[in-house]
Amino acid sequence: MIEVKNVDKSFDGNHVLKDVSAVFETGITNMIIGQSGSGKTVLMKSIIGLHRIDNGEIKYDGRNMPDMRMQEIRILRREVGMLFQGSALFDSLSVLENVMYPLEMFSPTSKEEMNERARFCLKRVNLEEKAFGLAPSEISGGMQKRVAIARAIALQPKYLFCDEPNSGLDPKTSLIIDQLIHEITHEFEITTIINSHDMNSVMEIGENIIFIENGEKAWQGNNKDIFHVDNKALNDFVFASELYKKVKSTNQ
Amino acid sequence: MNLFREIGKYFLLMKRVFVSPDRTKMFFRQFPKELEKLGLQSLPIVAIISVFIGFIMTMQTKLNTSNPLLPVYTTGLVTRDTLLLEFSSTILCLILAGKVGSNIASEIGTMRITEQIDALEIMGVNSANYLILPKIIAFVTMMPFLVIFSMALGIGGGYFVGVLTNILTTGDYLIGIQYAFIPYYVIYSLIKSMIFAFIISSVAAYYGYYSYGGALDVGKSSTNAVVNGSILILFFNILITKLMLN
Numbered sequence: 001m002i003e004v005k006n007v008d009k010s011f012d013g014n015h016v017l018k019d020v021s022a023v024f025e026t027g028i029t030n031m032i033i034g035q036s037g038s039g040k041t042v043l044m045k046s047i048i049g050l051h052r053i054d055n056g057e058i059k060y061d062g063r064n065m066p067d068m069r070m071q072e073i074r075i076l077r078r079e080v081g082m083l084f085q086g087s088a089l090f091d092s093l094s095v096l097e098n099v100m101y102p103l104e105m106f107s108p109t110s111k112e113e114m115n116e117r118a119r120f121c122l123k124r125v126n127l128e129e130k131a132f133g134l135a136p137s138e139i140s141g142g143m144q145k146r147v148a149i150a151r152a153i154a155l156q157p158k159y160l161f162c163d164e165p166n167s168g169l170d171p172k173t174s175l176i177i178d179q180l181i182h183e184i185t186h187e188f189e190i191t192t193i194i195n196s197h198d199m200n201s202v203m204e205i206g207e208n209i210i211f212i213e214n215g216e217k218a219w220q221g222n223n224k225d226i227f228h229v230d231n232k233a234l235n236d237f238v239f240a241s242e243l244y245k246k247v248k249s250t251n252q
Numbered sequence: 253m254n255l256f257r258e259i260g261k262y263f264l265l266m267k268r269v270f271v272s273p274d275r276t277k278m279f280f281r282q283f284p285k286e287l288e289k290l291g292l293q294s295l296p297i298v299a300i301i302s303v304f305i306g307f308i309m310t311m312q313t314k315l316n317t318s319n320p321l322l323p324v325y326t327t328g329l330v331t332r333d334t335l336l337l338e339f340s341s342t343i344l345c346l347i348l349a350g351k352v353g354s355n356i357a358s359e360i361g362t363m364r365i366t367e368q369i370d371a372l373e374i375m376g377v378n379s380a381n382y383l384i385l386p387k388i389i390a391f392v393t394m395m396p397f398l399v400i401f402s403m404a405l406g407i408g409g410g411y412f413v414g415v416l417t418n419i420l421t422t423g424d425y426l427i428g429i430q431y432a433f434i435p436y437y438v439i440y441s442l443i444k445s446m447i448f449a450f451i452i453s454s455v456a457a458y459y460g461y462y463s464y465g466g467a468l469d470v471g472k473s474s475t476n477a478v479v480n481g482s483i484l485i486l487f488f489n490i491l492i493t494k495l496m497l498n
Contacts, residue, residue, distance in 0.1 A: 048374060077376035088367035102375050105275055161374075 001026050002047060002159065002191055007056035009039075009046055016042045017053070018215045026158075026191045029182050029205045033196060034212035035237055041163070043212060044195045048080065048161055049073050060159065078106050081152030081190075083162040083181075087144040089136035089151070096122065096132040099150045106155060121150035125180055142173035146180070153184060160185065162194040166201055174198060178205050199238060202226070203247075211237070262458050268380040269388070269457075282386035290352050290387065290453070291394025295401065297351060298344065302402040305339055306331065306409025314419045327420055328428015331410040333437070340402040341441040342489050345448035348398075349481040353456040356387055357477035360460030361470035369461070384457040388450060395449035396442045403438075440496050447492060448485050455481040 002024040009017040016039045024030040034040040045051045047058055049065050058065045060076060068076065089098050099118040107114060122132060125146040131139055136147065145165060152160060162181060166174035182205040185192040196202060202209060206223035213233045221229065226238060239247075273279040313330045360383055363369050372379035407429055414420040456477035463473040 050370065050373070074376040074378070077374055080374055080376075082371065082374040084367045084371060086367055088371040090368055090371075091362075091366075105278060105375065105377055155375075 001061055002193070003057070003059040004043075004047060005057040005059070007043070007046060007058065008054045009042055009051060010054055016215050017046065020056075020212070020215070020217050022210050022217055022220065024191055024193050025208055027186060027189045028207040029185050029192050029194060030208040030210070031194045031196055031202060031206045032210050032212060033202055033206075033237070036197075038212045039215040040195055040212045042215075044161060044163060044193065047193065048082070049077070078155060079158045081155070081157035081160045083145070083148050083152050083160070083165050085164040085167045087136070087141075087148040089144055089147055091136060094133050094135060095127070095139065095147050098136065098147055099154050102151060102155050118150070118154060121154050122147070124153070124184070125150045126176075141168050142170075142177070145169065145173075145177050149177075149180060149184065153188065153190075156188065157190060160190045160192040162192065162196075164195060164197065166196065166198045171200065174200060175204065181205065199241075202238065261462065262455075265380055265384075265458055265461060266454060268378060269384045269454075271378065271381055273381055273385065274377055278382065279386055282382075283390055286386045286390035287394055290355070290391045291398065294348060294351060294394075294398060297347065298398050298402050299405055301344070301347060302335075302340065302405040303409035303412075305343075306335065306406035306411075307413040309334055309339075309406070310410035310414045310425075311417070311419065314414065324420070324424040325428035325431045327414065328410070328425040329431050330428075332407060332429040332433070335403055335406040335410075336437045336441055340399050340406060341445040341448065342485065344399065344402050345395075345445055345452065345485050346482050348449075349452045349456075349485060350478050352391060353452050353477045353481045354474045356453055356456035357460040357463075357474040358470055360384070360457055361463035361473045364461065364463045365466060365470060380461065384454070384461065387457060388453045391453040392446050392449045395445045399442055399445045403441075440492075443496070444489070444492050447488060451484045451488060452481050455484060 004020060004022045004024075007017050007020045008015070020039075020043060032040045032043055042051060046053050047065075049058075053066055056066070060079075063076065065073060065076065089095075090101065093101060096115075096118055099121050100114050103109070103114040103117060107117075109117070119129075119132070123129075127143060127146050127150065131143060136144055139147070160181075165177050165181060169177060178201045181192060181194065184190065194201070194205075203223050203226075206226070209219075209221055209223065209226060210217055211219040211231070211234050219229060219231050219234050226234070229235060309331045310327055313327045317326050317330075360369075363383070369379045369383070372382060411422070411425050411429075414425050415422055456474075459473040459477040459480070460470075463470050
């Protein structure tokens with residue numbers, strides 16, 4: 001579980017996060033949503049520790065990250081997996097080597113066991129064996145996302161962060177990636193936090209949704225509650241299209 | 253103020269670079285790759301430039317020292333000392349600042365803008381140490397070999413063009429390159445080149461590591477790495493020469 005308490009963050013006097021508090025539960029898909037510039041990416045980067053917060057607490061199962069020294073943060077990060085918007089696979093390594101990389105860095109196991117674990121992770125994300133030896137540039141965007149998920153789960157993380165996991169993917173592949181993240185979260189009991197704009201994802205896998213508006217938490221609930229919310233900003237954001245307006249009226 | 257901030261950031265980055273690697277095994281896996289990429293792949297350009305500079309150095313010296321009062325070995329001596337003292341260390345490093353410096357800055361810069369460095373940090377890897385240390389150590393290690401290679405080819409090139417064009421005899425040239433030879437010049441040149449290698453690789457890594465934005469910004473980082481690396485080489489050339497030859 002990750003607890004965020006009264007977090008503030010400013011950049012050159014611009015107050016981006018204002019007293020944000022939220023709880024991200026283990027074993028469910030937590031989502032941070034909000035308009036561009038609302039502060040959701042800053043919130044996620046602050047939780048991971050890529051931004052130092054001005055005030056507040058960010059507790060990883062009781063361990064307060066802002067109190068930690070860099071070396072302690074580095075050790076904590078070995079419990080974290082992250083799926084980046086652009087996958088961030090290492091160009092110089094093959095698909096299999098990308099997944100083996102965190103194992104080689106931090107796992108005390110033998111080369112054979114690492115290889116076995118990497119293959120298991122790649123198979124778990126439904127990647128065909130013939131792609132294992134290819135370079136990241138030789139596979140599709142959807143496959144790159146799967147490899148990135150496999151790499152993120154290679155060290156059996158307690159916490160999984162996904163930044164815009166569906167960015168640049170077609171709707172069908174997006175759905176597959178969403179379901180994969182959802183399954184993995186439940187299967188391995190991970191605290192997953194997804195930063196997303198994609199309303200399909202929100203409706204599909206949003207078990208705990210935090211809506212950020214102008215740097216403040218404006219609403220928290222799940223993908224069922226969202227149909228019955230009075231918050232105008234949230235309704236304007238989620239039900240912006242005619243299709244979603246119809247979906248909302250059907251659900252109400 | 254901005255200059256002091258940049259210098260401070262550079263030293264803070266170096267502090268992160270020069271620590272014991274997270275996994276020594278991974279360092280020794282990267283190290284030979286960097287030796288090959290930064291050192292061995294520089295051999296063709298070093299060879300071509302050194303041979304041609306040797307050619308031209310001998311021809312120019314011979315053409316401009318036609319006074320019969322000057323000893324016959326002048327051409328060989330001038331070619332040797334120019335190559336040993338300046339060309340094979342300073343000028344060669346200025347050329348390599350372009351080749352190797354832009355290579356390092358663009359590689360690390362691209363990793364930065366494609367979030368690969370963030371991915372390393374999130375994994376708990378000291379990205380500065382993992383990416384930069386093997387490059388600096390490899391390039392500093394390879395530089396003396398490149399310098400000796402350049403000296404040998406430059407002097408050989410001078411001999412080749414001198415004898416081939418009949419402007420001097422083998423004997424004159426061989427006497428010249430041996431006359432009043434000071435072995436310390438070679439040591440001075442090697443030490444100087446290793447310092448320059450450190451400057452080239454660390455400055456380029458600094459600009460690459462702090463790249464942001466897109467492809468255009470990586471290009472700018474690469475240019476900054478080459479320009480500032482070259483200026484620093486020229487500045488340190490004066491400093492080292494003053495310290496080691498005075």
